[in-house]
Amino acid sequence: MTNIEFDVLDELYFLQSYKYLSKTLDFSDEQLKSTLRSLLEKGWLKCYKSPIEEIAFESVDFEKEYWNYYYLASKAGLLAHNSDF
16 A cells, blocks of 8 residues: 555545545645545445445546545455554
8 A cells, every 4th residue: 555545545434525635635636536546446445426325436437527526435445544554
């Protein structure tokens, strides 16, 4: 796990919007976007269209809509995050 992945997962113990992440984390838009994509591909994140509507990664139009989604660490992501101490 990279330091950036660790920092992003650290913010996602609770559902957060992309807007929140971009304001809270000191990463460029491209860094944050690519990290979220990587975490989704690893199965370490869940993606939500709205605060109550989870969507499958296969259904996500990530390149066009990544900034419009909400994110939450998955169980696997939390385990990976906590085992990196």
